[in-house]
Every structure is written in C-alpha cells, then in structure tokens.
Amino acid sequence: MxxxxxxxxxxxxxxxxxxxxxxxxxxxxxxxxxAQHGFTRALDVMTASALGAAIVASTEELARQxxxxxxxxxxxxxxxxxxxxxxxxxxxxxxxxxxxxxxxxSLGLVQLFFDQLVRELQAAAPEGEAPRDVLAADFESDLNxxxxxxxxx
Amino acid sequence: xxxxxxxxxxxxxxxxxxxxxxxxxxxxxxxVAESVMEGVDAQAVAALAAGxxxxxxxxxxxxxxxxxxxxxxxxxxxxxxxxPAERDLLVVAVTQADVNIGLVRLELRRxxxxxx
Numbered sequence: 001m002x003x004x005x006x007x008x009x010x011x012x013x014x015x016x017x018x019x020x021x022x023x024x025x026x027x028x029x030x031x032x033x034x035a036q037h038g039f040t041r042a043l044d045v046m047t048a049s050a051l052g053a054a055i056v057a058s059t060e061e062l063a064r065q066x067x068x069x070x071x072x073x074x075x076x077x078x079x080x081x082x083x084x085x086x087x088x089x090x091x092x093x094x095x096x097x098x099x100x101x102x103x104x105x106s107l108g109l110v111q112l113f114f115d116q117l118v119r120e121l122q123a124a125a126p127e128g129e130a131p132r133d134v135l136a137a138d139f140e141s142d143l144n145x146x147x148x149x150x151x152x153x
Numbered sequence: 154x155x156x157x158x159x160x161x162x163x164x165x166x167x168x169x170x171x172x173x174x175x176x177x178x179x180x181x182x183x184x185v186a187e188s189v190m191e192g193v194d195a196q197a198v199a200a201l202a203a204g205x206x207x208x209x210x211x212x213x214x215x216x217x218x219x220x221x222x223x224x225x226x227x228x229x230x231x232x233x234x235x236x237p238a239e240r241d242l243l244v245v246a247v248t249q250a251d252v253n254i255g256l257v258r259l260e261l262r263r264x265x266x267x268x269x
Binding site: 020044105108109111 | 178179181182183184196197199200201203204207239
C-alpha cells in the first residue's frame with residue numbers, strides 16, 4: 001500500500017485487511033491519486049484514476065439529469081472479479097474509492113467495510129484549508145508527482 | 154418473487170429465540186430478503202456470514218468432504234446458523250442462546266427447499 005496523505009494509511013489498511021480487497025485506489029474527484037494498494041505499474045494507476053473519476057462524474061451528471069439524488073455507489077460483478085466505485089465526502093474534499101475484489105471477498109463485504117472506511121477517514125482528516133482547485137494545466141504535473149510518490153520513481 | 158422469497162422466512166422467525174432470518178446472495182454477500190429484530194444489522198450479518206460460508210466451503214473441499222450443508226457458529230449470547238440453498242443463496246438465522254437449534258435447523262432446511 002502506498003499513500004500520499006499519511007493519515008489515510010491506517011483506515012485504508014484496516015479496510016483492505018477486513019474486506020480482503022485485491023486492489024484499491026483512493027483519489028480526489030478530479031482523479032488525483034491519494035493512495036493505492038495492489039497496483040504495480042504507474043500507468044495502471046493513472047488509467048484507473050482517470051476512468052474512475054470520469055465514471056463518477058458521468059453517473060453524477062446522469063443522476064442530476066434524471067432528477068435523482070446522486071448514486072451512492074456503482075458495482076460491476078464480473079465472472080472472477082468485482083468492481084466497486086463510490087464517491088464520498090471528507091472534511092476537506094470529495095474523494096472517490098475504486099475497489100477490485102475477487103472470490104476472497106464479496107460486494108457485501110466491500111460495502112460493509114467501505115462505510116467504516118468513510119467514517120474513519122472523516123474522523124481522521126486533519127483540520128485545515130480546503131485543497132486548491134486543480135487547474136487543467138497543472139493536472140498532469142500534479143498527477144505525475146503523485147505517481148512518483150506512490151511508486152518511488 | 155421477492156414476496157415469495159420473503160415468505161420463506163416466516164416459519165424461521167416464528168421459532169422462539171430467533172432474532173432474525175435472512176436470505177443472502179452467497180457470492181455477493183448481500184441481503185435478498187430479511188426479517189430481523191431491532192439491533193441486528195442484516196447487511197453486516199449477510200456480508201460476514203456469506204464470507205464465512207465461502208471460507209468454510211474451501212475448508213470442507215480441502216478436506217474432501219464436499220460443500221457444507223449446515224453452519225452453526227455459536228457465540229456467547231447466541232448463534233448464527235446458515236444453510237446453503239440452490240441458486241447460490243444462503244438462508245441465515247440469528248438466534249439467542251436458549252433457542253431450540255434443532256428446530257431452527259429444520260426450518261432453515263425447509264426454507265432452503267422452498268427456494269429450490
């Protein structure tokens with residue numbers, strides 16, 4: 001597990017341990033990576049974070065167009081693996097979690113411990129200023145900096 | 154369909170000492186139908202019981218004993234009992250300690266048969 005924000009480590013470690021998830025990616029609503037577990041290549045993290053943020057943005061807009069409240073979570077059950085994607089609010093920002101699980105876990109377990117993860121992150125989040133908005137021009141360099149921190153290169 | 158599935162739980166919840174019963178999707182660990190008393194977190198029980206059943210299945214497979222047909226987890230203040238059903242379902246009951254476990258087992262088995 002690699003984290004950019006140190007206070008995320010303990011709740012995320014507990015979530016991974018309890019849910020037996022295979023991969024986890026914690027990112028901001030704009031797709032900047034906050035923490036990852038299980039990914040071995042920076043390119044995979046970059047792709048997953050971009051797609052995860054785009055899916056959440058699309059489904060939130062779809063919900064808005066339908067006049068429904070925001071979707072709580074999106075899950076996809078494949079033959080051997082499942083995917084769980086959900087956005088949530090921590091005191092300073094809106095974050096997204098993307099979880100991939102296999103037969104060692106289940107959607108129910110991921111959902112159950114995801115709720116606990118959100119509560120723990122909300123409690124652990126440091127007080128302070130809201131993070132600055134990400135400008136399109138800064139996005140790539142910010143993302144690359146995050147990936148360097150996560151993968152140490 | 155859902156009402157029919159839910160009706161299968163009634164005989165289980167009528168047994169004295171049963172605090173809740175539910176039908177769970179075994180692969181996904183989510184509640185399909187439930188009838189539980191206050192204080193029983195159906196979603197949590199479903200997720201954890203399905204996870205437990207999957208691991209026990211691996212244990213009995215590894216021992217060459219086939220799939221479990223009845224799971225009984227006894228705790229200080231009661232028990233969780235479960236019977237696998239067809240269509241990848243699991244019928245689960247949460248009981249007090251002083252329950253007639255034989256009767257619960259019988260009703261779980263009947264409910265599982267109804268779901269077939």
